[in-house]
Amino acid sequence: MSGTPGTLYLVPNTLDFGIEGAQAAPLSDVLPLGVLQRAAQLQHWVAENAKTTRALLKRVDALVPLAAPLQQVSIVELPRPAKGAKAAPPADLRPLLAPALAGHDLGLISEAGLPAVADPGAALVQAAHAAGIPVRALPGPSALLLALAASGLNGQSFAFVGYLPVEAGARAARIRELEAASRRLGQTQLMIETPYRNAALLGALLAQLKGDTRLSVSCALATPEGFTRSDSVEGWQRRPAALPADRPAVFAFLAA
């Protein structure tokens, strides 16, 4: 490395991703102006998806003109981990950091929300720290934390556990295990699901959780139609709700 490295900026994206046909919230409703200005300056990016990054930069350009034409902005995609390839050696990510080592600021962005949180990118951040590149996360929306705040459940102790098993028996066992941990630790449990399985996950939660466990579902938080419903499991059972199969949702529960 010659000279001072650039900074790796973790740039938040909107929460629109995967919400087809919905009215997207205006960019200025979800991202601070300072973040848009920083994004407009960056000419080197590492992205979960180059296409959605270009689409975002076009929306940024309409509010804060990009410092360089979009065609000249370099966008390199993160390597996708093969599913179930946990034993495979992790990819060498240092080449992706070359612009920062050469002194340029570098952006890291995922398809929705904050990069490296419930999303790829953490390995690149780790590589940046190891290479002495300053890392700076920029504020923006996180579906997880918006859902937690809107749930009314315990925000002083919580765990995000990712996806639950798809197979019914394993999923039921996992739900009971998480409910026991929630009761023991007073800890809110947060999870996400592929939208077309929203109804299946809700059904499994209502079948497995105790009646006095509180369950909150936040759906499509980024859109005008977004909502949070938070009630006891018994309340959900008395007043059933259908969840949209094409909108991302965050599920949270807290045992009594």
Next chain:
Amino acid sequence: MSGTPGTLYLVPNTLDFGIEGAQAAPLSDVLPLGVLQRAAQLQHWVAENAKTTRALLKRVDALVPLAAPLQQVSIVELPRPAKGAKAAPPADLRPLLAPALAGHDLGLISEAGLPAVADPGAALVQAAHAAGIPVRALPGPSALLLALAASGLNGQSFAFVGYLPVEAGARAARIRELEAASRRLGQTQLMIETPYRNAALLGALLAQLKGDTRLSVSCALATPEGFTRSDSVEGWQRRPAALPADRPAVFAFLAA
């Protein structure tokens, strides 16, 4: 309740709180314009602290004129739970929701970051759900999630555990317990500390954690001097760092 209730908006605050003498980041760097516009419209608030809420609304007013003079904006403080009074009956929060039940939108705000996340407010949100008041969380900065993203640790599975015990023996035992959970679950553990105890917590973590556990400290993320350092415990021991005693920090670790 007569007619349609208003909405309870969970309004994010800046992360400046408790950072005396530091250069505050401009409001537009941390809060989306849409959030400032919503805050400027709200004439009924429930706040962790009325004084800091008024200070924020003055800063909002300089960017987006308030819909009503600040003197006419109603700000009611959340009841403060007495320390160690876990057995005390929770306060009846429904009177605080009266404006929403009368059809007015109501804002909930804490001293920093998102209300009801690592901050008071969850009980009011729960009361709103019980009363049929729609709840909407607005996007903004969260020191916890910014620290997690910048740590490069596992963002697919993490727990926020709040404060650790102050007493040395209990704190050491808690750190070892959390490290065991981190190893077993592959789960990043996030915690916070009162700033003047930053150095003591760092010392305890370095004394208790295994050398190959990765430890990240994010300090004063909202200010230009903010930084994240992420390294193995062994690396921290080889290259010690002094943490400021007057800046809030988020600590995160992940066992190997």
